[in-house]
Amino acid sequence: MADLFDSITATSQDYSAKDIEVLEGLEPVRRRPGMYIGGTDERALHHLAAEVLDNAMDEAVAGHANRIEIELLADGSLAITDNGRGVPTDPHPKFKKKSALEVIMTTLHSGGKFGSSAYKTSGGLHGVGVSVVNALSKWVTVEVARDRQMWMQSYARGHATTPLEHRGQVHNRRGTRVHFLPDPEIFGKDAAFKPARLYRMARSKAYLFRGVELRWKCAPEALRPGDETPLEATLHFPGGLSNFLQESVNLTDCVTAEFFTGRVALPEGQGQAEWAVAWPGNADGFIHSYCNTVPTPEGGSHEQGFRTALTKGLRGYAELVGNKKAKEITAEDVLGQAAVLLSVFIREPQFQGQTKEKLASPEAARLVEAAVRDHFDHWLSGNPAMANELLDWVLERVEERLRRRQEKEIQRKTAVGRRRLRLPGKLADCSQDDAAGSEIFIVEGDSAGGSAKQARDRRTQAILPIRGKILNVASAGDQKIGANQEIAALILALGCGVRDKYREDDLRYEKVIIMTDADVDGAHIATLLMTFFFREMPELIRRGHLYLAMPPLYRIAQGGKVLYARDDAHKDELLKTEFAGRAKVEISRFKGLGEMPSQQLRETTMDRKVRTLLRVVVPEDFRGERATAKLIDELMGKKPELRFAFIQENAGKVKELDV
Numbered sequence: 078m079a080d081l082f083d084s085i086t087a088t089s090q091d092y093s094a095k096d097i098e099v100l101e102g103l104e105p106v107r108r109r110p111g112m113y114i115g116g117t118d119e120r121a122l123h124h125l126a127a128e129v130l131d132n133a134m135d136e137a138v139a140g141h142a143n144r145i146e147i148e149l150l151a152d153g154s155l156a157i158t159d160n161g162r163g164v165p166t167d168p169h170p171k172f173k174k175k176s177a178l179e180v181i182m183t184t185l186h187s188g189g190k191f192g193s194s195a196y197k198t199s200g201g202l203h204g205v206g207v208s209v210v211n212a213l214s215k216w217v218t219v220e221v222a223r224d225r226q227m228w229m230q231s232y233a234r235g236h237a238t239t240p241l242e243h244r245g246q247v248h249n250r251r252g253t254r255v256h257f258l259p260d261p262e263i264f265g266k267d268a269a270f271k272p273a274r275l276y277r278m279a280r281s282k283a284y285l286f287r288g289v290e291l292r293w294k295c296a297p298e299a300l301r302p303g304d305e306t307p308l309e310a311t312l313h314f315p316g317g318l319s320n321f322l323q324e325s326v327n328l329t330d331c332v333t334a335e336f337f338t339g340r341v342a343l344p345e346g347q348g349q350a351e352w353a354v355a356w357p358g359n360a361d362g363f364i365h366s367y368c369n370t371v372p373t374p375e376g377g378s379h380e381q382g383f384r385t386a387l388t389k390g391l392r393g394y395a396e397l398v399g400n401k402k403a404k405e406i407t408a409e410d411v412l413g414q415a416a417v418l419l420s421v422f423i424r425e426p427q428f429q430g431q432t433k434e435k436l437a438s439p440e441a442a443r444l445v446e447a448a449v450r451d452h453f454d455h456w457l458s459g460n461p462a463m464a465n466e467l468l469d470w471v472l473e474r475v476e477e478r479l480r481r482r483q484e485k486e487i488q489r490k491t492a493v494g495r496r497r498l499r500l501p502g503k504l505a506d507c508s509q510d511d512a513a514g515s516e517i518f519i520v521e522g523d524s525a526g527g528s529a530k531q532a533r534d535r536r537t538q539a540i541l542p543i544r545g546k547i548l549n550v551a552s553a554g555d556q557k558i559g560a561n562q563e564i565a566a567l568i569l570a571l572g573c574g575v576r577d578k579y580r581e582d583d584l585r586y587e588k589v590i591i592m593t594d595a596d597v598d599g600a601h602i603a604t605l606l607m608t609f610f611f612r613e614m615p616e617l618i619r620r621g622h623l624y625l626a627m628p629p630l631y632r633i634a635q636g637g638k639v640l641y642a643r644d645d646a647h648k649d650e651l652l653k654t655e656f657a658g659r660a661k662v663e664i665s666r667f668k669g670l671g672e673m674p675s676q677q678l679r680e681t682t683m684d685r686k687v688r689t690l691l692r693v694v695v696p697e698d699f700r701g702e703r704a705t706a707k708l709i710d711e712l713m714g715k716k717p718e719l720r721f722a723f724i725q726e727n728a729g730k731v732k733e734l735d736v
Contacts, residue, residue, distance in 0.1 A: 103183065103212035103235030110263055111665050113209045115674075117634045122264050123274055125213060127371075128206035129157045129255050134282055134370045136161030137289040138422065142252060145291050147279050151298035153269050156256040163223030164253050166241060176241045178221060182211045182232055210257060211235055213264075217257040222250040234260060262661045265636015272299055272306040283312035284321040285351075285370045285420050318353040318418040326416045332356035332470045333463045339452045343444045348423040350448050352383065355416045356467060364417040368426050368436045375429075377436030379421045382445030384408040389446075390453035395468055402472055410474040421445060501566035505530050505540040516588035517541055517570065518626065518683070521602050524671025529592065531675035532683050539586065541570050546598075547605050550612045564609065575613040581620060589617065590690065592626035592682065594669040595643060607693055615695070623693040628670060628682040634663045641681050 106113050114121040136142040142161035149155055165177040175183075185208055211217050212235035221228045227244035230237060259268060272295050283291045291312040300306060314320040319338045328336070333356060340351040356362075366373045366380050373379070388408045395403030421441065429435040457464040500506065505526070509515050517539040520529050526542030533540060548561045558564060568575060573584040591606050593599035603625060610623055617623055629641035631648045635656050642648035648664070656662045667673050670682075682688055 103185065103208060106185070106209050106212035107235065107263065109665065110209075110213055110663065111632075111634075114213070116632075116639070117264050117663055118637055118639060119268070119271070122259055122268055123270065123278070125210045125257070125259055126155055126157070126270065126275060127278060128210050129155075129257070130278065130282060131371060132207060132255075133157055133159035133161070133253070134286065134289070136252075138286055138370065143289055145282075145289060146294070147275065147291060148294040149270055149272055149275060149296060149299045151296040152258065153299065154256060154258040155270055155275070156254060158252060158254040160250075160252040163221045163251055164219070166221055166223060166228045176230075178219065178228070178230060178241060179237055182208060182217070182219065182230075183235060183237060184208060207255065208235075210255075213260055214257040215260045215262075217255065219256075220244075220254040222247050222252055225251075261636070263663075265638065265660055268637055270299070272304055276306045276310070280312055281321075281367075281372070282370055284314050284318060284418075285367055287315050287317040289313070318351050318420060322353040322355055322416060322418055326355045326357050328355070330358050332358055333467050335460070335463065337453065337456050339449070339456075341448045341452060343421070343423065343448050345444070347440070347444050348421060350379075350422075350445055351420045352449065353418045354387075354412075356414065356470065357416055362412070362414040362416050364412070364415070364419070366417075366419040366421075366436075368421050368423065368428075368433075368441075370420070371428075371433050373428075373434060373436050375435035377429075378438055378441040379419060379423075379436050379445050382442035383417070383419050383449055384412055385442070386446045386449035387411050387453055390450055390457065391468065391471060393454065394457045394464055395472075398465070398468070400468065400472070402475060405475050405479065406471060407475075407478075410471050410478065413474065419445075501541070501569050503542055503566060504570050505533075507533075507537050507539040508535055509537050512585055513587055515539070515586045516590055517586040518590045518592045519543060519567065519606060520592050520670060521545070521594065521599070522671060525592075525594075525669065528671055528673055528675050528678050529683070532679035534683075534685075538683065539570075541567065543567065546602050547609065549605055550609050558613075567609075568613075571614075571617075573614070573617070579614055579616050581616065584617070584622065587622065588624055588690075589622050590624045590626050592628065592670065595628050595630040595667070596669075599669075610693075611695070618693055618695055621692060621694070625691040625693060626682050627689045627691060628667070628673070628678070630667060632665045632667065632677070634665075635660050641677075 110117055110121065114124045130145070130147065133142065133145045136159050137145065139161075142159045144160045146158040147155070148158075164181060167177060169175055169177045169180045171180075211232050215233065216238075217232040219230055219232070225246055225248060227247045227250075228241055229239075229244050230241045231239045259270075261268065276293055276295075279291045279293050283289060293307070293310040293312060295306060295308050297308060300308075316323075317340065319336060322336055322338070328334075337354040338352065340349065342349050364376070364380065366376055366383075368377075368379060385408070388406060388411050391411055392403045392406050395406065421436075423438065423441055423444070425438075426441070427437045429437050457467075503526075507515050507517075515537050518529055518533070519541050520526050521543060522545070523542050526540055529540045529542075543563045543566070547563045547567075548558060550558055550564070553561075571585055571589065573580050589610075591603050593602045607623070610618055627643055629643050630645075631642040633640050633642060633648065633651055633656060638656075640651055640655055642651050652662065670678060680687065
């Protein structure tokens, strides 16, 4: 034990005030780009272009610009120019030695969008967009034409490299031009903008704001073989989202003879909403939503309000015409196979994260629902024949859904006995009827549960979140075990009973997978769960149903190359073997499953094709099982003196201590 305490003392002495770093300016962005743009992969690279383009679009939406030019040059750099007001170049009142332009380019959380005087609605709200672009670019050049004067300043990797220079008078130009080259030290030497991706981004912006003209230009050298992206194009769509939908959906194949389209001011002067919806028969639908021209691929409150408006509207119409199945209509029935485009402009929207993939403004749901519902009611009542066609089609979806649900209930009851008589409310069950091939992931907390639900295969994978560290059944009595809600939910979800009442045929899943964080707390929770199964359902382990998931602890990226490490030793091994180049290596440690993006959780831990599972086994012979039971009693049981004896006996085997 003395050696153990000496190790702790030595470790603490190695960690002092000199080890605390203070990152200044834009250095935090270069150290941890994933916190600001979500990583260093291709998607993150193009997020730089989106940040600059969003600033230009904000000028257009505010009514100060009507033209934006996007040019991809032969050297891989990108230039985005607007004819707006131009970034202010006068001295900043707080930083009098710096111009407002330099402050915006080199200081996090600086900009003109925190208040509502300069921009009523905007996509850039956090004041980190263009400064992050500067931090992660090899070089940036900004030209500003303002008040008939031309100014220019250059930057590199977050710092100004030249003073603000006056370039004389201009009479036929105004606005801002941002020209930059992403830093290969961050994104890798082979990283490059994809013309097709930039062109799609530009087109979507032109559709979203019908008052702007986007001029696209691409150097021939930037195109790759087979890339059919035009070298030049003018993008202007007076019809807005309606034009977009017309190019995406063939109206002759749709349920209704007209699209449901509209544009309306939101109540209380909070902005505006525009939408276009089609129901393309049996084809797959989609929903693309935007807030202040920023894509929200994960949806959010504006989508929720839109779904509610259309669902309530069609229910109301069904009741009006006397259809008794109106109350059965759900949002999935109405919009599950619809092609939906939704764009809102609202003041001071709240997004989840700097990459703005989900709108979190709670008032958006209410505002969008109120604005759209009235228009949908008029659209339905204005053409009863078309409304009836849509209602009949939706009711077919309702009947099909109810029939599938009834068949599923019957099949699951007959296939696995009494498994589905009652299930815990927190369980997100899979849709597959048969236990064979299905699996349940036991995760810690609602946050991890939410990520796992988005990452799972809904057909075969169920998710059961549990709250914190479950009861230690090795040191608890039967009465306490029976009264524990988390254990009751777990037993109910599995459906196979415990101890001598265990029934293999009633087990609802082929695999029971414990998925906890890759840290000490996660290991403790996994140990408590394994103790529960060993004590209460030993047959489940004997028959090979219990597994441990192996989520990564680290994400390692170098340019476009990304690998995951399950622990420190694996991280060190990958650094030596896979990341030997000179480019900067970014290492990020996952705080927990709840903090891991659902896509990464799927790719690393839940996808059957690439994941690694550890099967929990007990030695088959009687002595081996008795030895396991004895070890659990020593480590998890009621007697602390047994744990103390175990520590004394095994402390000498500890080579080093990680604190």
